[in-house]
Amino acid sequence: MIQAHKICKSYQDGDRRQVVLSELDVSLPPGGQMSIQGESGSGKSTLLHMLAGLDKPDSGQLTVNQLNLTTIGERQADHYRRSTVGLIFQRFNLIDCLSVYDNLCLPARLNNNLDSGYIAQLLDALGIAQHSKKRPNQLSGGEQQRVAIARALSHKPALLLADEPTGNLDNKNSSKVAKLLYEQCRRLQTSLVVVTHSSAVAALAQEHYLMMDGKLARAN
Ligand SMILES: Nc1ncnc2c1ncn2[C@@H]1O[C@H](COP(=O)(O)OP(=O)(O)OP(=O)(O)O)[C@@H](O)[C@H]1O
Ligand SMILES: [Mg+2]
Numbered sequence: 001m002i003q004a005h006k007i008c009k010s011y012q013d014g015d016r017r018q019v020v021l022s023e024l025d026v027s028l029p030p031g032g033q034m035s036i037q038g039e040s041g042s043g044k045s046t047l048l049h050m051l052a053g054l055d056k057p058d059s060g061q062l063t064v065n066q067l068n069l070t071t072i073g074e075r076q077a078d079h080y081r082r083s084t085v086g087l088i089f090q091r092f093n094l095i096d097c098l099s100v101y102d103n104l105c106l107p108a109r110l111n112n113n114l115d116s117g118y119i120a121q122l123l124d125a126l127g128i129a130q131h132s133k134k135r136p137n138q139l140s141g142g143e144q145q146r147v148a149i150a151r152a153l154s155h156k157p158a159l160l161l162a163d164e165p166t167g168n169l170d171n172k173n174s175s176k177v178a179k180l181l182y183e184q185c186r187r188l189q190t191s192l193v194v195v196t197h198s199s200a201v202a203a204l205a206q207e208h209y210l211m212m213d214g215k216l217a218r219a220n
Contacts, residue, residue, distance in 0.1 A: 001028050001029055001030040001031075001032065001064065001065060001158070001159065001191045002026065002027060002028040002051065002063075002064050002159070002191065002193075003027050003061070003062070003063045003064075004024060004025060004026045004027070004060065004061070004062050005025055005060055005061040005062075006023040006024070006025060006059070006060040006061070007021050007023070007024045007025075007047075007050070007057040007059075007060035007061075007062055008021055008022055008023060008024075008057060008058045008059045008060055008214075009021040009043070009046055009050070009055075009057050009058055010058060019214055020043040020046050020214060021043050021046060021047060021057070021214045021215075022213065022214030022215060023060070023214070023215065024047070024060070024214060024215050024216055025215070025216070026209065026216045028191055028193070028207075029191075030065075030158075030189070030191055031186070031189045031190070031191055032191050032192075032206060032207065033182060033185060033186075033191070033192040033194070033204075033205040033206050033207070034192070034193055034194070034205050034206070034207040034208070034209060035193075035194045035195075035196060035201070035202035035203075035204070035205035035207070035208050035209065036193065036194070036195045036196075036202075036209050036210075036211055036216065037195075037196060037197065037199070037202050037208070037209070037210055037211070037219065038210055038211030038212060039211075039212075042211040042212060043211055043214060044163070044195040044211050045090060045163055045195065047211070047216075048087075048161045048163050048193065048195060050062060050069065051064065051069075051085075051159070051161055051193065052081060052085050052087055052161055053069055053072070053077040053080045053081050053085065054081070056069065056070060057070055064080075064084070064159060065084060065158060065159075067080060067084075082107070082110050082111060083111055083155075083157075084157055084158045084159055085157055085158075085159050085160075085161060086107070086152035086153055086154075086155070086157035086159070086160040086161070086190070087152055087160075087161050087163075088148050088149055088152045088160070088161070088162040088163060088165045089148070089163055090163040090164050090167070092136070092144050092145060092147070092148040093148070094136035094144055094147060094148060094151070095136070096135055096136050096137050097135070098135070098136075099132065099133050099134065099135060100128065100131050100132045100133070100134055100135070100136065100139070100147050101119075101123075101132040101133065103136060103147060103151055104119055104122070104123070104132075104147065104150050104151045104154050105119060105154060106151065106154070107151060107152070107154050107155040107157075108154045108155040110155075111155045113155055113156070114154075115156075118154075118156075119150075119154060122150045122153060122154065122184070123150060125180055125184065126146040126147075126149060126150050126177070126180060127146065128143060128146050128147055128150065131143060131147075141168035141169075142168055142169045142170075142173055142177075144168070145165065145166065145167070145168045145169060145177070146177060148165075149162075149165055149177065149180075149181055153184055153185075153188070153190070156188050156190070157190055158190060158191065159190065159191045159192075159193070160181075160185055160190050160191070160192045160193070161193050162181065162192065162193065162194045162195065162196075163195045164195060164196060164197065165177070165178070165181055165194060165196070165201075166178050166196065166198060166201055167196075167197070171200075174198060174200070174201060175200055175201070178194075178196075178198075178200070178201040178204055179204065181194070182204045182205070192205070202219075
């Protein structure tokens with residue numbers, strides 16, 4: 001599913017170059033689940049953005065489902081993002097002028113694969129069915145987070161990238177929502193990459209990594 005080989009990424013910071021990823025290697029089989037922990041600023045979101053096709057490495061090889069993300073053009077990247085990837089952003093990026101239900105259906109509608117039975121199931125599983133007519137700004141942070149998770153799964157993506165998917169939830173809700181997230185991905189055979197500060201959420205994955213010095217090291 002994911003093959004990363006010697007990925008490098010740095011940013012220009014005034015007259016200094018900040019190396020964020022340095023010859024990073026990682027792989028994940030189809031349907032696999034991995035978690036990434038690491039200090040703030042260590043490059044976790046940067047890596048997710050590349051896996052999402054939102055940014056490119058400076059060098060190295062990155063392929064997802066045999067598609068080479070290092071060399072694809074804008075149109076192909078756009079199609080890849082829409083069809084293959086589900087994204088849960090660190091900030092939810094819900095659309096406030098759409099209802100919860102319409103937010104949820106957006107990726108599936110863009111792909112012409114809306115399955116309303118499945119959407120109803122997702123709303124139920126994540127405990128947000130009673131809020132489906134509300135706007136996101138009428139929900140609590142934790143409820144918005146669950147909507148963001150449901151939306152990322154609504155088009156049954158092959159790869160789900162989750163950046164702090166439970167960051168706004170208390171411990172009890174965090175483990176409940178995390179379990180749902182892992183479970184739904186297993187059911188759909190969706191590969192999952194979870195970035196989290198919570199060791200309990202990380203522990204639910206089969207493989208645990210730590211982002212340090214621009215590389216991913218196995219944590220188990
Ligand atoms: N577009 C950008 N331009 C310049 N620097 C950037 C850019 N994006 C990220 N960085 C820098 O790269 C480093 C890694 O950022 P990143 O967002 O990947 O960290 P993170 O591990 O996700 O941290 P957190 O746990 O706080 O979310 C940071 O020092 C950040 O300032
Ligand atoms: Mg981050």
